[in-house]
Amino acid sequence: MPIRVRFPGDSPRIALDATYSIGDELSGVGLYSREILLGLAAAHPEARLEFYYRIHRFFGSLSLALPSNVRRRLVAEPLGPRWAALFHGLNQRLPRIPLRRAIVTFHDLFVMTGEYSTAEFRARFTEQAREAAGRADAIVAVSAFTKSQVVSLLGVDPAKVRVVHHGTRKLALPAGVRREQVILNVGAIQKRKNIARLVEAFETVDSAWKLVLAGASGYGAPEILERIERSRARERVSVVGYVSPSELANWYAKAMIFAFPSLDEGFGMPLLEAMAAEIPIVTSSRSALPEVAGDAALLVDPENTEALGAALRRLTQDSDLRRDLSHRGVAQARLFSWEKAVRETWDVYREVLGLG
Numbered sequence: 001m002p003i004r005v006r007f008p009g010d011s012p013r014i015a016l017d018a019t020y021s022i023g024d025e026l027s028g029v030g031l032y033s034r035e036i037l038l039g040l041a042a043a044h045p046e047a048r049l050e051f052y053y054r055i056h057r058f059f060g061s062l063s064l065a066l067p068s069n070v071r072r073r074l075v076a077e078p079l080g081p082r083w084a085a086l087f088h089g090l091n092q093r094l095p096r097i098p099l100r101r102a103i104v105t106f107h108d109l110f111v112m113t114g115e116y117s118t119a120e121f122r123a124r125f126t127e128q129a130r131e132a133a134g135r136a137d138a139i140v141a142v143s144a145f146t147k148s149q150v151v152s153l154l155g156v157d158p159a160k161v162r163v164v165h166h167g168t169r170k171l172a173l174p175a176g177v178r179r180e181q182v183i184l185n186v187g188a189i190q191k192r193k194n195i196a197r198l199v200e201a202f203e204t205v206d207s208a209w210k211l212v213l214a215g216a217s218g219y220g221a222p223e224i225l226e227r228i229e230r231s232r233a234r235e236r237v238s239v240v241g242y243v244s245p246s247e248l249a250n251w252y253a254k255a256m257i258f259a260f261p262s263l264d265e266g267f268g269m270p271l272l273e274a275m276a277a278e279i280p281i282v283t284s285s286r287s288a289l290p291e292v293a294g295d296a297a298l299l300v301d302p303e304n305t306e307a308l309g310a311a312l313r314r315l316t317q318d319s320d321l322r323r324d325l326s327h328r329g330v331a332q333a334r335l336f337s338w339e340k341a342v343r344e345t346w347d348v349y350r351e352v353l354g355l356g
Contacts, residue, residue: 011048012085014349016040017075018051020091022060025216025242028269029107032142032166033090039342041067052081052095086353088345093128094135101352104132105140105164108266108288109149116192116264117219130154137352140164140345145288146266162348165292167338168272171245177253181209183312184255184279186248186270187262189225189239190218194261194284194302196227201261201309203233205316211259214251216242252277256322257315260289261302268292272336275329280322282311292336296328 020026021033041049045068052075053061066072073081080095081087087094089104111117111125133139133154139161141147147161183202187193195213202211211233217225228237243251258274260283271292274281281297283289290299298315300307315322349355 011046012353013048013050013081013083014086014088015050015052015073015081015084016088017054017090017093017095018061019054019057019075022053022057022064024244028166028267029091031169031269032105032107035167035169035338036090036342036345038067039338040346041070043339043342044346045069050081050084052087086349088349089132089136092125092132094132096131099135102136103138103140103348103352104136105142106133106146106150106266107142108146108264109153110192110264110266112153113149114192114264116190136160138162138348140348142166142267143288143291145291149266162344164341164344164348165336166267166269166272167341168276168333168336169245169269171249171252171273171277173249173253173277177250179256180254181316182251182255183209183211183257183259183316184214184251184274185212185259186214186251186273187260188215188218189213189221191220191224192263193218194263195224197302197305197308198259198261199228199231199233199237200305201312202237202259203231204309205233205312207233207236209236209316211237212251212255213237213239214241214243214248248273249277252279255279257282257312259308259312260284261300261308262287262289263302265289271297272333275333278326278330280315280325281329282308282315294328294332294335296325296332298325 018037020030049070050073051070052073054075058074075095077095078097080097082097086101087099092106094102111122133156141161141163144163147163150156150161151158258279258281262284264287268289283293283297284302285299298311300311
């Protein structure tokens with residue numbers, strides 16, 4: 001049961017940026033936003049919550065039924081939540097208006113460190129990140145790795161940063177679906193996800209296996225798709241694009257191996273989903289991925305294509321290893337829950353508001 005804090009007297013107004021929770025094809029940030037927003041409202045019916053939407057998403061939010069303790073608001077600078085006791089920016093930015101108290105969540109800072117975006121976007125992102133980190137009374141980082149980035153790249157005092165891990169999304173796997181010789185990857189077709197090397201490594205796997213890439217196109221997709229077209233294993237590679245949660249659950253039920261050799265991740269939600277679905281994992285040995293995977297995955301240098309191929313071949317050939325990693329993965333996924341994330345986020349609110 002969640003711990004419910006009763007505020008003395010009239011409950012203070014707590015405002016959150018709900019902009020990124022709108023839409024049918026949510027990214028990791030969108031899923032995080034939706035879980036935190038609705039989780040807080042459900043766990044703390046005594047709280048006065050305000051969900052703020054930036055103008056390009058505000059009208060899309062009007063069709064949503066919000067919990068009874070939530071009010072819908074518009075962020076249209078210079079208007080906004082200037083009178084709320086606390087404002088929580090859920091995606092690395094704060095509205096440029098005076099705020100009484102502010103918390104901001106940082107997911108990752110790879111836009112600042114890698115060639116994963118345009119120069120214009122990198123400059124805008126960096127400015128927003130520095131401004132938000134400087135104004136926040138506390139920072140939520142989604143992993144210890146992301147905390148290290150916030151401290152080193154933005155010059156933030158480590159004492160100001162709280163690590164609150166993501167939870168595991170509860171996808172209903174269909175009954176009666178048999179495992180197939182499928183290696184699954186879930187994530188955008190983009191440079192940071194290391195898809196081109198994954199395809200090259202997959203070419204060394206026995207021809208009975210298939211590779212399924214589930215995710216929308218992102219930065220660098222044309223070059224990656226061109227590499228896939230040139231692959232000698234092209235007939236065994238399926239690029240299925242963005243899939244709905246039910247379709248994704250079906251792929252998790254079918255796949256025998258999950259491959260996630262991303263170059264950089266602030267967390268890595270698909271790892272939790274795959275572990276919960278009892279799929280053995282090959283993933284990267286850097287960024288936040290070892291923190292999430294624990295001892296429940298084969299870890300490889302994501303830039304070493306030979307090592308990645310060897311790990312894939314090992315898993316395709318060793319059913320005992322697959323079984324062991326799948327058991328470890330289920331236990332590892334249980335360590336991460338959205339209830340825990342909501343509880344720890346609320347603890348940060350209490351701290352910033354001086355409620356002990």
